[in-house]
Amino acid sequence: MKRTIVTDSNHENDHESVQALAENLRDTIGKFVRAVRSQTGTPTTAQGETLAFLERNGPASIATLAENRGVKHQSMRLVIAKLEENSLITQTPDPKDGRSQLITLTRKGQAENAAARKARTLWLSEVLSTRISARERALLGEALPILQKITRLD
Numbered sequence: 275m276k277r278t279i280v281t282d283s284n285h286e287n288d289h290e291s292v293q294a295l296a297e298n299l300r301d302t303i304g305k306f307v308r309a310v311r312s313q314t315g316t317p318t319t320a321q322g323e324t325l326a327f328l329e330r331n332g333p334a335s336i337a338t339l340a341e342n343r344g345v346k347h348q349s350m351r352l353v354i355a356k357l358e359e360n361s362l363i364t365q366t367p368d369p370k371d372g373r374s375q376l377i378t379l380t381r382k383g384q385a386e387n388a389a390a391r392k393a394r395t396l397w398l399s400e401v402l403s404t405r406i407s408a409r410e411r412a413l414l415g416e417a418l419p420i421l422q423k424i425t426r427l428d
Contacts, residue, residue, distance in 0.1 A: 307319075310394050310397065310398060311394070313397050314390070314393040314394050314396075314397045315393070316390035316393055316394055320343065320345075320349075320353045321353060321356060321357060321362075322390065323343060324339055324343065324350075324353055324354070324357065325357065325362060325363075325379065325383055325386065325387050326387065327339065327342055327343075328363065328377060328378070328379040328383070329379055329383075329384065329387050332378075333366075333376040333377060333378040334376065334377055335368060335371075335374050335375065335376060335377070336350050336351060336354060336374075336375065336377065337374070339353075339354070339377060354377060357383070360382075361380060361382050361383075362379070362380055362382055362383035362386055363377050363378060363379055363380060363383055364377075364378050364380055365377055365378075366378060402414075
């Protein structure tokens, strides 16, 4: 199904064109994220987002991680098991709640995060320099503040 991108400023308040733009943006960004991960062989979304969350926020419980990703506790347990199997995280008793475990990023997990970020940046840099014109790169640079504004949900 081909979607039309509506850029005519006369349609700013047209609900239908805003919905079409929203759908196209969602679809394109999803494909973009999947392409970057696929082309660089970096972790799955669930694993990568969990590692990134731990890196940004420090140790967390499985319940906190599940809530952050919007998944069930059992689903997060499967992600944690895979990360632990690969020695990217460790589990230790939560000093505030002996029934709970805190998930912590290991040095190997930190190194994997850094390597994945670097691989994605290098691949994207190569694509931007070989497939995108200087004018298109400038347009992307101008669009970044708009995307950043959309992602500020606070």
